[in-house]
Amino acid sequence: MATLLGFTVPAPGAAVATYLVPGTSIKLTLAREVAPLLLGLARDFDREVEELIPGQCGGFNPRRIAGTSSWSRHAIGAAVDLNWLVHPQGRRNTFTPSQRAKIRAILGRYSHNGVKIIRWGGDYSRPDDMHFEINVSRTAAIAAAKALQGSGKPAGGPKPGSRTLRIGAVGPDVAFLQRWVGAKDDGRFGPATQDRVRRYQRIVGVPVTGVVDARTWDKILGR
Numbered sequence: 487m488a489t490l491l492g493f494t495v496p497a498p499g500a501a502v503a504t505y506l507v508p509g510t511s512i513k514l515t516l517a518r519e520v521a522p523l524l525l526g527l528a529r530d531f532d533r534e535v536e537e538l539i540p541g542q543c544g545g546f547n548p549r550r551i552a553g554t555s556s557w558s559r560h561a562i563g564a565a566v567d568l569n570w571l572v573h574p575q576g577r578r579n580t581f582t583p584s585q586r587a588k589i590r591a592i593l594g595r596y597s598h599n600g601v602k603i604i605r606w607g608g609d610y611s612r613p614d615d616m617h618f619e620i621n622v623s624r625t626a627a628i629a630a631a632k633a634l635q636g637s638g639k640p641a642g643g644p645k646p647g648s649r650t651l652r653i654g655a656v657g658p659d660v661a662f663l664q665r666w667v668g669a670k671d672d673g674r675f676g677p678a679t680q681d682r683v684r685r686y687q688r689i690v691g692v693p694v695t696g697v698v699d700a701r702t703w704d705k706i707l708g709r
C-alpha cells in the first residue's frame with residue numbers, strides 16, 4: 487500500500503471528512519487526523535489575508551502532481567487551495583507584499599516544537615500561490631493538531647462532543663465549539679455563539695436549533 491508522509495495514498499473514504507471553515511460558508515474535505523491545522527490556516531487566511539470565495543477553494547482530491555507520477559498531497563487530504571481563480575498556478579506575486587507578509591505570519595503560527603507544519607506554494611520555483619500543504623510526517627502533524635486544539639493539556643472539563651451544549655453552558659468544550667463555528671472562544675455559550683451555531687447548522691444541513699446535540703457534534707467532529 488502506497489503512503490505519502492505516512493498517510494495511505496490515495497486516502498480511503500473513511501480517512502477524510504468534510505468540514506466548514508469557521509466563520510465562512512466554505513467547505514473543505516480534509517484528512518480527519520490533521521484537519522484542524524488546515525482549517526485553522528484557512529480561517530486565518532479568510533480573516534487576515536483575503537476573504538475566501540465560494541467555489542474557489544478545495545482540499546482532498548485523489549490525483550497526481552500534474553506531469554508526474556507522484557501523488558499530490560491533495561490525494562491524502564493534506565493540502566488546500568484557496569481562491570484559485572485569483573491565485574492561479576504558475577503566476578508569480580498574485581498577492582500584495584502586505585498579504586504575503588500576513589501569510590508568512592500565519593505560517594509561523596502553525597509550528598510545533600520549532601518546526602513549521604505547513605508550506606506555501608508561493609515559495610515554489612514554479613509558484614502556486616493558491617496552494618498550502620502539510621510538510622511534516624503524519625505523526626508530527628497529528629501531534630501539532632492535538633496541541634493546536636489544546637487536547638495536549640491536562641484534562642479539565644468535558645471533552646468536545648461528550649454533552650449537549652446550549653445557552654448558558656461554560657467550559658473548554660464550549661471554547662472548542664466556538665473555534666469551529668467562528669465565534670469568540672471565551673468558553674461561554676451566549677447569544678452570539680448561538681447565532682453562530684444556527685448559521686453552522688443551516689450550512690451543514692442539520693435542524694437549526696441553536697442547540698449543539700449529537701447530530702451537530704457529529705458534523706463538527708467528522709464522526
Ligand SMILES: [Zn+2]
Nearest residue numbers: 565566567617
Ligand atoms: Zn493545490
